[in-house]
Amino acid sequence: MAKTEVTSEVTGSVWKVERAEGDTVEEGDVILILESMKMEIPVEAPHAGVVAKLFVAPEDSVEEDQPLCVIES
Amino acid sequence: MTQSDPRAARQPIPAVPGTAEERLAELEFRRDQARRMGGPEAVDRQHAAGRLTVRERIERLVDDGSFREIGTLAGTGGYDAENRLVSFTPAPYVAGLARIEGRPVAIGGEDFTVRGGTSFGSTRRKGGQGGFIEDLAHHYRVPLVNLIDGAGGTVTSIKKRGYTVFPGVHGFERSVSLLGSVPVASAVLGTAAGGPAGRAILSHFSVMVRGGSQIFAAGPPVVRRSLGQTVDKEQLGGASVAVDTAGTVHNAAKDEQDALDQVRRFLSFMPSNVWELPPVVPSDDPTDRCEEALATIVPERRTQAYSMHRLVHMVVDRDSDFEIRPTFGKAVITMLARIGGRPVGIIANNPMVYGGAMDAKAARKQIHFMELCDTFHIPLIFFVDVPGFMVGTKAEEEGTLREGMRAVYVAGNLRVPTLTVVIRKCYGMAGMATCNKNDIDLKLAWPTGEWGSLPIEGGVAAGFRREIMAADDPVAKEKEIEAELRPYASPFRTAEAFAVEEIIDPRETRPVLSEFVALAERRLQINVGPRLRSGVQP
Numbered sequence: 001m002a003k004t005e006v007t008s009e010v011t012g013s014v015w016k017v018e019r020a021e022g023d024t025v026e027e028g029d030v031i032l033i034l035e036s037m038k039m040e041i042p043v044e045a046p047h048a049g050v051v052a053k054l055f056v057a058p059e060d061s062v063e064e065d066q067p068l069c070v071i072e073s
Numbered sequence: 074m075t076q077s078d079p080r081a082a083r084q085p086i087p088a089v090p091g092t093a094e095e096r097l098a099e100l101e102f103r104r105d106q107a108r109r110m111g112g113p114e115a116v117d118r119q120h121a122a123g124r125l126t127v128r129e130r131i132e133r134l135v136d137d138g139s140f141r142e143i144g145t146l147a148g149t150g151g152y153d154a155e156n157r158l159v160s161f162t163p164a165p166y167v168a169g170l171a172r173i174e175g176r177p178v179a180i181g182g183e184d185f186t187v188r189g190g191t192s193f194g195s196t197r198r199k200g201g202q203g204g205f206i207e208d209l210a211h212h213y214r215v216p217l218v219n220l221i222d223g224a225g226g227t228v229t230s231i232k233k234r235g236y237t238v239f240p241g242v243h244g245f246e247r248s249v250s251l252l253g254s255v256p257v258a259s260a261v262l263g264t265a266a267g268g269p270a271g272r273a274i275l276s277h278f279s280v281m282v283r284g285g286s287q288i289f290a291a292g293p294p295v296v297r298r299s300l301g302q303t304v305d306k307e308q309l310g311g312a313s314v315a316v317d318t319a320g321t322v323h324n325a326a327k328d329e330q331d332a333l334d335q336v337r338r339f340l341s342f343m344p345s346n347v348w349e350l351p352p353v354v355p356s357d358d359p360t361d362r363c364e365e366a367l368a369t370i371v372p373e374r375r376t377q378a379y380s381m382h383r384l385v386h387m388v389v390d391r392d393s394d395f396e397i398r399p400t401f402g403k404a405v406i407t408m409l410a411r412i413g414g415r416p417v418g419i420i421a422n423n424p425m426v427y428g429g430a431m432d433a434k435a436a437r438k439q440i441h442f443m444e445l446c447d448t449f450h451i452p453l454i455f456f457v458d459v460p461g462f463m464v465g466t467k468a469e470e471e472g473t474l475r476e477g478m479r480a481v482y483v484a485g486n487l488r489v490p491t492l493t494v495v496i497r498k499c500y501g502m503a504g505m506a507t508c509n510k511n512d513i514d515l516k517l518a519w520p521t522g523e524w525g526s527l528p529i530e531g532g533v534a535a536g537f538r539r540e541i542m543a544a545d546d547p548v549a550k551e552k553e554i555e556a557e558l559r560p561y562a563s564p565f566r567t568a569e570a571f572a573v574e575e576i577i578d579p580r581e582t583r584p585v586l587s588e589f590v591a592l593a594e595r596r597l598q599i600n601v602g603p604r605l606r607s608g609v610q611p
Binding site: 010036038039040041 | 374376377378403424425426427428430460463
């Protein structure tokens, strides 16, 4: 049972949330898209599993290293 | 002082050895004692702390059976009233010659089971900071591996010696000079402060154990005394600070074996010294491999990020990559790899991190990596997608402009062949740091390439301010001018003027690079030897 907290690599804001809590994801699936420095930055699932927790919503500001979601497998 | 094991010496060691048998027995006894290190209880304590002994570390790193120890018998003998040896404590440092993947290296490390690895004031050192093993590396021109597990200088030797000595006055000069002649790799496997911490930094590659080792200028007791700050050693100098935040140490390992494997991996790309070329390891990954996925890996929308890691992996030999500083300065990726079996240094901007904009940490990371590859004759390949320097208050406070221009300066002084592949953006002074005009200035570009002093977006707003302000609809006017200029920014126009050397099909990136990397070999041979550097980095 792997439980991985996915954190933000950048300071920016949440542009789109593509998955919801409870969704099953494959490794590499885009869970949400951040915006920073005018770039759209996809946040991908580090491994297959379920989106156990989603901590952010569209238009939230995020800081570098801030937890975004938890993927459980 | 450890007691001699009564079972080890069958009879007392005579004060003056007489027969050949007596002499060999004494040799065997002394060697046996040296191998026992600080004794079984001290070894158990080391294991209980989750750490290996220095002898175990050496064994796990070097080729089986290749360790030839030197200075085995250095230490302190305990003698009785008749001058017979009754005990022997080895020096708290183990060193010698060994082979790693068949090539000779000088290797040494503190023995923490003996007096916590602190130096015990003898006039001649085996290693630690300078010392015999570093002279050996210098004399025979072979790499040096430091397995660091010591706390550094101690005041307890003062009484024995009878006076104080200047810090590092003998030894560090060798540690410094080695950096220009042989690869130096250091694994921080304990809590390093003072001398050992400094020794770790004077390396081309350093690695520490995440959650297991720490490194700092001085530890919690000194910090508490100097600043009244209470902080534990992991908070002060664990990997999350020393590797991820500060870049003090290059890489983090998940355990000691991983740290040793990383040292091995690093050395596999390096020549034995600067007078040799790095080893070519034939690969069964065909150099004419084209990758369909590269045609579409760059998204159609310019604002969309993509995985530069994935892109680079498709080009280099499969499984040949070794990333340096993956968790620090993440706006740039620095990676040793192979193409057609030949070592290359990859410097790739990471669009996932601030669009790949170069910040102070990325600049520092790039500078170290360029100097490393330049020194050891490893051709550099830039995979470029950089919008410019990082902007904003935080970036200016971090001195991004100076750090970035230092990267430009170092890039401009490279002697090693460099190739530039523009994947997408190549703008501004950060873009300058990815090309080497002293070389043949070979820039290849993908059809998605775009470049200039600054991008059209933003550039128009600044350059055509008067026209925009005078217009009835300034926003529409700005967009109109941008649309007018955009066709001129097509990379094919630049190619017509031969201001970019070639635009390639992304799918052919690997075969194209393979040819130029193979071509570089003759140039590398002409330029073997040490790098002479002059000028002051800005």
